[in-house]
Amino acid sequence: MTATTPGILYIAGYSRCGSTVLDIMLGAADGVASGGELTFLGDELADPTRTCGCGEPYAACPVWGSIELPAPPSEVAAVTRAVEGGVLARRGRSAGPEERARYGRIQRALFAHVARRSDARWVVDSSKTARAARGRPVALSVEAGMDVRVVHLVRDAAATAASYRTTGSNWAAEGRGRTARFPVARAMAGWRRANGVAGALREEWPGRYLELRFEEVVADPRPALTAISELCGHDVTAAADLLDDGRAVDPGHLVGGNRLRRAGPLRLAPPAGPPPLRWDDRAAVALLARPAPGRARASG
Ligand SMILES: [Zn+2]
Helix, strand or coil, rough: CCCCCCEEEEEEEECCHHHHHHHHHCCCCCCCECCCCCHHHHHHHHCCECCCCCCHHHHCCCCCCCCCCCCCCCHHHHHHHHHHHHHCCCCCCCCCHHHHHHHHHHHHHHHHHHHHHHHHCCCEEECCCCCCHHHHHHHHHHHHCCCCCEEECCCHHHHHHHHHHHCHHHHHHHEEEEEEEECHHHHHHHHHHHHHHHHHHHHHHCCCCEEEEEEHHHHCCHHHHHHHHHCCCCCHHHHHHHHHHHCCCCCCECCCCHHHHHCCCCCCCCCCCCCCHHHHHHHHHHHHHHCCCHHHHCCC
C-alpha cells in the first residue's frame, strides 16, 4: 500500500486535556502513526537541544531524522504560525496567497513523510486548538487540502485548573519560559476559547467531528476508540486490547512539549480526583470556563 497522502486525526481542545494519552493510544493501531504536536515541528527541528518522544535527538530519530521539507525549519515555523494564526481572522491579518501555498506544500510533505516512514494511512496530530494552533485544523483542510477528522477532547475545567495550579506550564517546566502570573485564570480563559474554536467545527464539519470527554476515555478507552474508528473508517481500537491485557502502549515518535511523551510506555491508571482548589481558582473556573458557544448542545 502506498500511503503518500494520509488522513489526519486531529485532536482539538485545550492544553492538559489528555491529548498525548489519546495520541499514543491511537498510534498503537496498524496503519496509524502518532505525531504529537506537529504544529511545532519547525520549532523543534530548529532547536538541536530538543528530542523526539522516542528519546533520540530529532536528527537521530528513525522517523524525523530523514525528513526533507520544502523550507528550512525556522521558515517552516514562521510560515506555520502566520497561516494558522491568520486563517480564522475575520479580516486584515490573514497570510498572503504565496505564504498560504508554501504552507500547503510544507504540511503535505510533512504528513506524507510520516505516512511513508510509518506505513500509515492516518497520522495523529495532537496540536489542539489553543493559542497559535487554534486555526490549524482549518488551515490543514483549507490551505493544505488534507482530509482532517477532528476529535475534540474536553477535560473537566476544574481538573484542568488544578493541573495548572500544581505544575504550571509545560514550557516553564522545561525551562523554555516563565509561568505567567495568574496561571489558573489564564488557563480558564484559554480553556473556554480553545474549546469554543474546536466546538464550532461540530456544525461546520458534520461527519468529521467527534467530541469526547477525557475522563470517559481514561475510564474506558474502548467506546472512545470505537467512535474514532467510525469517524475515520479505520479500526483504531488496538490500544484497548493491549490495555485490557495489562500490556503497555509504546509512545512512538511524538513531537512537542508534553512531559508524558518521555515517560516510557503508557499504562492507564484511573484518574485521581483533582486536589481541592483554592477559593480564587474556584472563582476563575466558575467565571471564565463557562461552556463555550460550540458546546451548547454537547449533552446527551
Ligand atoms: Zn523518534
